[in-house]
Amino acid sequence: MIRRMLAADSAAAVMALIGVFVIFSSINSRFLSSLNINGIVVSASISAITGLGMTLIIAMRALDLSVGSIMGLSAIVVAELLSAGEPLLLVIPIGLLVGVGLGLFNGLLIVLLRLPSFVATLATLSMILGMELLITHGETVTIHNGVLNRMVTGSIGYHMPAAAAVAAVVFGTVGLIFYRTPFGRHVVAIGGDIRAAIGAGINVTRVTIGAFVLVGVCAALSGLMAGAELQNADSTIGAGAELTAIAVVVVGGTSLTGGRGNLFGTICASVLLAAIKAGLNVVNVSSLYEDLVFGSILIVALMVDGLRRGTRRKGMLVV
Amino acid sequence: MDDKGEAVVCATGMRKRFDGVEVLHGVDLQLWPAEVHALVGENGAGKSTIINLLSGRLRPDGGQIEFRGAPVEFRNPLAARRAGISVIAQELEVVPTLSIVENVFLGVEPTRHFLIRWAEARRRVVEVLDELGVHATPDRIVGTMSIADQQLVEIAKAIVGQFRVLIMDEPTSALNLAETERLFKIVRRLRAAGVAILYVSHRLWEVFDLADRVTVLRDGRKRLTSEIVLTDVDSVIHAMLGDKSSLIVGADVPRREAPSIGQATAPALELEAVDSGEVLRDISLNVRPGEVIGLAGVLGSGRTELLEAVYGLRTIDKGTMKLSGVPTKLTEPKEAIRHRAFLLPEDRKLEGIFAHLDVHENVILGFDPANDEAGQPAVAGVDEQAAASRRRRGLAPIQAQAERRAFDAMRKMLSIRCSGPYDRITTLSGGNQQKALFARAALSHPRVLFLSEPTRGVDVGAKEEIYSAIDAFARRGIAVVVSSSELGELLRLAGRIYVLRAGRIVAQVAAETTGEGDILKLMAG
Numbered sequence: 001m002i003r004r005m006l007a008a009d010s011a012a013a014v015m016a017l018i019g020v021f022v023i024f025s026s027i028n029s030r031f032l033s034s035l036n037i038n039g040i041v042v043s044a045s046i047s048a049i050t051g052l053g054m055t056l057i058i059a060m061r062a063l064d065l066s067v068g069s070i071m072g073l074s075a076i077v078v079a080e081l082l083s084a085g086e087p088l089l090l091v092i093p094i095g096l097l098v099g100v101g102l103g104l105f106n107g108l109l110i111v112l113l114r115l116p117s118f119v120a121t122l123a124t125l126s127m128i129l130g131m132e133l134l135i136t137h138g139e140t141v142t143i144h145n146g147v148l149n150r151m152v153t154g155s156i157g158y159h160m161p162a163a164a165a166v167a168a169v170v171f172g173t174v175g176l177i178f179y180r181t182p183f184g185r186h187v188v189a190i191g192g193d194i195r196a197a198i199g200a201g202i203n204v205t206r207v208t209i210g211a212f213v214l215v216g217v218c219a220a221l222s223g224l225m226a227g228a229e230l231q232n233a234d235s236t237i238g239a240g241a242e243l244t245a246i247a248v249v250v251v252g253g254t255s256l257t258g259g260r261g262n263l264f265g266t267i268c269a270s271v272l273l274a275a276i277k278a279g280l281n282v283v284n285v286s287s288l289y290e291d292l293v294f295g296s297i298l299i300v301a302l303m304v305d306g307l308r309r310g311t312r313r314k315g316m317l318v319v
Numbered sequence: 320m321d322d323k324g325e326a327v328v329c330a331t332g333m334r335k336r337f338d339g340v341e342v343l344h345g346v347d348l349q350l351w352p353a354e355v356h357a358l359v360g361e362n363g364a365g366k367s368t369i370i371n372l373l374s375g376r377l378r379p380d381g382g383q384i385e386f387r388g389a390p391v392e393f394r395n396p397l398a399a400r401r402a403g404i405s406v407i408a409q410e411l412e413v414v415p416t417l418s419i420v421e422n423v424f425l426g427v428e429p430t431r432h433f434l435i436r437w438a439e440a441r442r443r444v445v446e447v448l449d450e451l452g453v454h455a456t457p458d459r460i461v462g463t464m465s466i467a468d469q470q471l472v473e474i475a476k477a478i479v480g481q482f483r484v485l486i487m488d489e490p491t492s493a494l495n496l497a498e499t500e501r502l503f504k505i506v507r508r509l510r511a512a513g514v515a516i517l518y519v520s521h522r523l524w525e526v527f528d529l530a531d532r533v534t535v536l537r538d539g540r541k542r543l544t545s546e547i548v549l550t551d552v553d554s555v556i557h558a559m560l561g562d563k564s565s566l567i568v569g570a571d572v573p574r575r576e577a578p579s580i581g582q583a584t585a586p587a588l589e590l591e592a593v594d595s596g597e598v599l600r601d602i603s604l605n606v607r608p609g610e611v612i613g614l615a616g617v618l619g620s621g622r623t624e625l626l627e628a629v630y631g632l633r634t635i636d637k638g639t640m641k642l643s644g645v646p647t648k649l650t651e652p653k654e655a656i657r658h659r660a661f662l663l664p665e666d667r668k669l670e671g672i673f674a675h676l677d678v679h680e681n682v683i684l685g686f687d688p689a690n691d692e693a694g695q696p697a698v699a700g701v702d703e704q705a706a707a708s709r710r711r712r713g714l715a716p717i718q719a720q721a722e723r724r725a726f727d728a729m730r731k732m733l734s735i736r737c738s739g740p741y742d743r744i745t746t747l748s749g750g751n752q753q754k755a756l757f758a759r760a761a762l763s764h765p766r767v768l769f770l771s772e773p774t775r776g777v778d779v780g781a782k783e784e785i786y787s788a789i790d791a792f793a794r795r796g797i798a799v800v801v802s803s804s805e806l807g808e809l810l811r812l813a814g815r816i817y818v819l820r821a822g823r824i825v826a827q828v829a830a831e832t833t834g835e836g837d838i839l840k841l842m843a844g
Binding site: 176180181182185186188189191192193195196197199200201202258259260 | 400401414425426428435
């Protein structure tokens with residue numbers, strides 16, 4: 001029975017999300033305050049956007065560890081250009097292009113050198129961090145741009161920040177790409193059975209590069225938003241974000257073994273993790289416990305994934 | 320497409336070399352529209368090579384392939400598929416995590432403005448599934464379906480691709496009788512629709528049931544092409560085997576007379592009226608120490624299941640199983656191993672070798688330093704407890720020198736060809752990988768050895784070496800059970816052969832007095 005409930009991929013994340021809201025709001029009603037909800041939504045949107053891209057990568061049975069550093073670099077590039085007086089309308093596309101370029105680089109590394117994505121992106125993570133330090137000389141660059149800030153934190157009504165709208169648009173776009181374009185289905189096919197994918201004539205090289213470009217753009221957008229929210233940028237933006245991104249994908253019900261992806265679950269899990277973070281703060285648990293809690297959640301999510309796969313494999317005795 | 324005289328595929332003089340060795344010596348093959356053309360031959364006769372040439376997986380080294388009247392050269396499988404040649408491989412090429420409709424249209428999705436038109440795709444899939452008699456919604460995840468249904472998904476894939484030629488490689492190997500019947504109906508319907516079908520099979524009764532024409536290959540040459548009504552089973556078998564039967568009975572092959580060690584002792588393995596699962600019924604057999612017995616039967620006859628049952632991978636529901644005279648009930652392979660029974664599986668890559676380890680590691684996994692005269696397994700009287708306690712396991716220190724000696728002895732005895740013990744096992748040829756597995760088994764001092772298709776994927780030269788290794792095992796007093804789809808192999812190795820059909824043993828024959836043809840007939844029933 002429990003297994004059947006878990007088998008609905010995102011059910012676990014949705015149930016946990018409801019539970020978290022009920023528990024925290026009953027402990028302290030401040031949890032549901034407009035300010036707190038706003039904070040949750042902004043932070044959830046930022047991690048969800050990268051998470052959506054990461055969902056494709058994991059569905060393809062790959063990993064991208066460089067998303068956090070891509071976030072940082074795009075935020076820094078945007079901050080530097082804005083302080084140099086470039087117009088916002090030019091700066092935002094350039095920030096996103098940073099993501100395209102780095103995603104392309106990752107993709108090429110993986111297909112040309114036949115590196116496992118895990119290793120290739122671990123290397124680029126380090127390289128990109130180095131670039132960030134070279135650009136900023138290890139200092140923080142402030143972002144003085146009210147418009148950019150409002151594009152993330154400004155209200156769009158119903159106590160919702162603009163970041164939610166951005167995330168919704170990305171969700172719609174990535175959803176369309178994932179479920180309704182050949183590219184999206186080919187990503188899943190590669191993750192499900194690469195031999196069959198090749199047999200069906202899928203251009204694995206092109207699809208792989210495409211997926212890494214997509215996650216690169218998503219990460220760049222997340223970084224841009226994170227910088228806009230903080231109103232400054234340095235190499236700490238996006239630090240550890242790759243783990244958050246992987247966590248929201250897995251907690252959202254996408255299996256690390258590839259072959260399927262659940263974008264809605266990723267959104268739910270992003271809100272879940274943001275809510276837990278804010279909730280711990282509201283109930284006065286030291287933020288020092290945050291990582292410990294997140295790690296435990298990830299373990300639970302991986303256990304659930306294992307159980308779920310166990311159910312699927314049943315009946316197909318592996319001899 | 321409807322003119323019978325016009326061949327869809329006309330291949331002439333197809334040649335193919337692998338590593339300088341020619342395996343296909345100029346074969347002609349014509350496929351006509353609306354015919355089922357059977358391609359038969361023993362393993363290694365060149366059937367798969369022909370499939371791979373026609374489907375763009377390999378390029379010919381000589382000869383020409385004409386498709387619908389024009390010479391073609393397919394650069395890859397996709398090009399062949401686009402042209403209308405579809406292959407249903409033995410190993411299915413479906414993505415288990417995708418739905419039926421996603422699989423059927425994978426790579427050929429109907430789109431408008433970059434978006435897949437799922438509604439249209441579903442509609443077409445429903446039509447095709449209906450036609451094929453599959454009762455499933457298009458959104459069913461393929462991995463949850465039976466192998467037979469997954470195969471039909473592949474056929475559906477071919478149908479929506481508007482193919483003219485369908486190549487089916489042993490399509491019934493994983494199917495039961497009802498599923499086979501259903502597949503035959505579909506094949507006949509496709510034929511009626513004008514499709515040319517190249518049907519590759521071991522099973523002669525299928526060929527005579529289904530095909531319009533048959534081509535027989537032996538040793539990379541075409542030996543026979545005939546209308547099916549103008550030939551008979553005996554002629555086809557003769558074309559398949561040639562004069563090989565006399566070679567087998569030839570004097571150069573040492574025949575095993577009744578083994579001397581075995582006679583007095585109890586059978587190493589004995590089954591009495593065993594039933595297992597839905598497949599095996601009333602199986603009785605025995606094998607004495609030092610004896611080699613063979614299991615013959617078409618794929619699906621229960622051969623594999625029988626090996627799985629005696630190895631603890633299937634439960635025995637009725638009847639008794641005795642190992643060395645002791646009634647035994649196995650629930651896990653671990654227990655079989657404790658009784659010194661070992662199985663060498665047919666799929667080495669999946670179940671046998673450790674691909675990331677070197678040859679040495681792969682071999683000495685089974686090493687037992689308690690008996691450091693490697694390759695001299697004691698037949699009886701080994702203190703099993705003591706031996707087991709000293710086996711390489713846990714934190715016990717590895718006895719590197721003893722291991723190295725054992726490995727070298729095995730390498731010599733089985734002539735495992737590698738440049739050194741630290742070669743990765745995957746760099747070895749199939750035959751040498753198999754020998755490494757034999758070595759591993761030998762180091763574990765088996766009493767009973769179960770071999771499933773011991774020479775699958777092994778080249779001809781290595782085959783004979785593997786046969787000698789098996790002979791050597793038997794001389795050491797090990798009871799060997801060989802299950803194989805190659806009858807020549809069984810006749811070469813075994814003293815007695817049990818023939819299985821539909822889960823029952825239908826005959827027990829002595830290898831000396833029986834030919835391949837007789838056994839084939841028994842297998843087909």
